[in-house]
Amino acid sequence: MRKETKWILIVTMLTLLVSLVGCQSQQQPTGPVTIRVFGMDQAAMTPEEMKAIADEFMQKNPDIKVELEFAAYDAMHDKIITAMASTPPSYDVFEVDDPWYAEFVKAGYLVDVSDRITDKMKADVFKTAWDVVTVDGKVYGLPWLLDQKYFFYNKQILQQAGFNEPPKTWEELIDQAKVIKEKGLVEYPIVWSWAQAEAAICDWVTLLYGNGGTFLDKDGKPAFNNEAGVQTLTWMLQTMEDGYTNPASISYLEEDVRNVFSQGKAAFALNWNYMFDLANFNQQESQVTGQVGVALIPVFKKGAEMGVVSSSINGSMGFGVAAKSPNLDAGWKFIEYLTSEDVQLRYSAHMLPMWQTLFQGDNLKKLESASPAAAVMASAFSAQFPYANVRPRAAFYPEGSKALQLALQLALTKQKTPQEALDEAAAKWLELSQK
């Protein structure tokens, strides 16, 4: 090989190498910046709506380019963890679920934005929404989605079974389910999201608090394995054995619940706000359009006697900026736009605004006329939200929750009794909390 050729080769290789290594360290403070935003493709706003909002934002802010990425809820937590491992992180802005805040703040993923919160925001946004994004008195991002589970029922099936009113207690629901099943209207009157996932915990907390139970006691120790908890889980198992609960619920997530209900194969279902619009108005997604009713989530008789009016689960989420992101200001600007009153009012078909001012006076009329779904869900929200229960906020939450998911599934598949299964989960929770 000739000497020149060799040198050319070496130089080419080195250039290649240097350019490869150089890819990482390009950070220009000036000129247009690109922010990568990570959100949820399930419940709340659809990716199409999010894209439309991002387009509006980019038109108003030509110096910022927004790249959106979505994942189903169950993949989000773990995707965020992997994304935050690199510097700069793969996402500048990401959506955070209520029970993850403690963990993410401890891991240093989120930037403290306490001094960016304006007085108007503080006054006009629901206080509960601020609880979601606040850890130890500091604010980590803006609340965005105020969601909870609602009780949906199929009006037509109930009428055919001879009922004019939806049930107020779970016992009443079983009485109605009995008639619905006997008349052959549907095989399994109620469908749940009891798969081995966070979805199961959401249904569980709803039922538990409706039975007068609590997740933790006053000292922060697990209380879900006490009498109320065991009774609740036993009831869940019983409804499955009696054929009122769809047995496939053990493998179902919220989307499965929506599909089964939308096919007219269930008379009752718990789900997030987004299901109402899709099931009641969207003919491509639903065979039961116009038949969907929404009511307060029932409680158990025992809970009602203790004064529990209704019980739901708080499934609120917020958006935060990654602490290591080089584009803090651009990221914050986007979140501000995404959560602004105007945007939340215009995109209210699948989620309701977090601005309490929009639920008052003339603004409420504006909200109710913003979409056919909001017309119904705005008042349903105001009625249900006072009874939305919050899951514990602990840095070890994902692991504790997984132990509880396993317990529910062990009992529902009859490998353990409800008492044994819940005791084990409680022991695990205690062990994690003492680490």
Add this chain to the structure above:
Amino acid sequence: MKKQETLRQRDIRTAWMLILPSLLIILGITLQPILTTFILSFFETSQGQIVPTEFVGLSHYFNFIKDPIFWATIKRTLYFTFVSVALELVLGLGIAQLINSHPPGWKFLRTSLIIPWAVPTIVNGFMWRWIYNADYGALNGLLLQLGVIKHYVPWLIAPQRAMNLVILADIWHTVPFVALILQAALATIPEELEEAAAVDGATSWQRFVRIRLPLLRPAILVALVIRSVEAFRVFDIIYVTTNGGPAFGTVTISFLTYLETFSYGHIGNGSALSFLISLFTMGLAYIYIRFLYRPEVNP
């Protein structure tokens, strides 16, 4: 003589320089993470961060070895591995024989065989999840129309059945791979051998057991090792189809590693588990090679 040596040395040097960039990249993206993982497996890390905080020696490893959940998971993983690989080999061998006997349309068969294998595992997982769905799945629809079942069956709610159904989905996906390897090997076996045996009065079963099978041994070994190692580390199809449920019934060792590392944020534990997986797969490969690899029968 001396000049020739320097030429050779120069060639070697040029060769090194040519492969150096790619070598660096390969080392960077494989060796570095492996080493980091290995080091992390001896440390406690702060939650969700790849920053070691406290040296704990082998305690992550010992904790797992003492943990009944770990062994239950290993048992499930071995079940998945043995059942899926055994069925894949039997089915794969059958299909390979069929193609090799050149029935009408065998070329079309061989080409269409690739399709299940070409489907990405994630897509395959989603497909089977829909097929198995209790309320609107194709499997229930089909069985009901055939009159096999009277009511829709919720397939994925019993742990053992869910595991078997995930295995079925995996088999559908990977049988083509095994079949193609074995078919390629079958095609190289000279016909004269079997003809001679047939003349000597050997039955077709005897010809299969005495001639084809021994000659196929190297190909079977290759398929066995590749598939066993892959099956032992199975993750994506489980993540999509059952997400480890019901009641941890389909949690395999890779899934447990994923839970520890990314869901719970125990990077040290996850690293230790990854290395335990490597040990197990190396053990599997060793057993196969020790008992199946016999150089003297290689053609």
